[in-house]
Amino acid sequence: MKIWLDGGLRDIESARVSALDHGLTVGDGVFETVKAVHGRPFALTRHLDRLTRSARGLGLPDPDLDEVRRACAAVLAADPVPLGRLRITYTAGEGPLGSDRGGQGPTLVVALGETARRPDSTAVVTVPWTRNERGALTGLKTTSYGENVVALARAVRHGASEALFANTVGQLCEGTGSNVFVVVDGELHTPPPASGCLAGITRALTVEWTGAKETDLPLDVLERAEEIFLTSTLRDVQAVHRVDGRDLPGAPGPVTAKAMRVFAERSADDLDP
Numbered sequence: 001m002k003i004w005l006d007g008g009l010r011d012i013e014s015a016r017v018s019a020l021d022h023g024l025t026v027g028d029g030v031f032e033t034v035k036a037v038h039g040r041p042f043a044l045t046r047h048l049d050r051l052t053r054s055a056r057g058l059g060l061p062d063p064d065l066d067e068v069r070r071a072c073a074a075v076l077a078a079d080p081v082p083l084g085r086l087r088i089t090y091t092a093g094e095g096p097l098g099s100d101r102g103g104q105g106p107t108l109v110v111a112l113g114e115t116a117r118r119p120d121s122t123a124v125v126t127v128p129w130t131r132n133e134r135g136a137l138t139g140l141k142t143t144s145y146g147e148n149v150v151a152l153a154r155a156v157r158h159g160a161s162e163a164l165f166a167n168t169v170g171q172l173c174e175g176t177g178s179n180v181f182v183v184v185d186g187e188l189h190t191p192p193p194a195s196g197c198l199a200g201i202t203r204a205l206t207v208e209w210t211g212a213k214e215t216d217l218p219l220d221v222l223e224r225a226e227e228i229f230l231t232s233t234l235r236d237v238q239a240v241h242r243v244d245g246r247d248l249p250g251a252p253g254p255v256t257a258k259a260m261r262v263f264a265e266r267s268a269d270d271l272d273p
Helices: 044-058 065-078 146-157 201-210 219-223 254-269
Strands: 002-005 008-011 029-037 083-091 107-114 121-131 162-167 172-175 179-184 187-190 227-232 236-243
Touching: 002 065, 008 065, 029 044, 044 065, 044 083, 044 201, 065 083, 065 107, 121 146, 121 172, 121 227, 146 162, 172 179, 172 219, 179 201, 179 219, 179 254, 187 201, 201 227, 201 236, 201 254, 227 254, 236 254
Parallel strands: 121 162, 121 236
Antiparallel strands: 002 008, 002 107, 029 083, 083 107, 162 172, 179 187, 179 227, 227 236
16 A cells, blocks of 8 residues: 655555644544545545635645645555545644644645445434534534544444434534435435535535435434435445434435436546536
């Protein structure tokens, strides 16, 4: 495996970040996960736009997107797997052991791991913790992921692959690494960014390509929705066949199946939509 670190490709054995990197000590960094199909990234421009937005939101200097593109191309060329998870990590760089930042400049790491296609449907659980729709990091894709690790571990213990959060006012928000869509009275809805969810790349494309409505939804919509599905970079569109103790027989339902088909066709036609 070759990893891009601060200007060039390195073997995994020599790719080392400082023990004082602020991304490690205090989670002071942002990242993107990009799907790569046979060595070609999907929706890279949208991902890099969001990487810049997240960096600005965290107060980091804008990443050098030309370097990021070179890094992605180099890593993909070095190990062109059939289906890959291309991870771009951008941190504040070496700094003190507290919240203050240092002046060494940012760290850029790009790595690639092989992955497998997800099943057409999955199980999810809701969790008792909430997303803060008014937090300093709301809407940013940061490396502060401990809350997601805890929630996802709970989901796995209950035989599910994802955990869904409400926000502080009891509205449906998002998953640990996915956005959620529901079908109610035949219409497709997803929580708006104001709910506190991350503005997912796959989410945005699904809204554009299906006409889904952005709607404030109570968490208990999951108890009555006719269909539920998740979207994310590596899930694409994935049906939900069970939420907590409720089964959704026949998943994927007709609306979900259409969304899956449309996403597959449109994403195959344009790798950088």
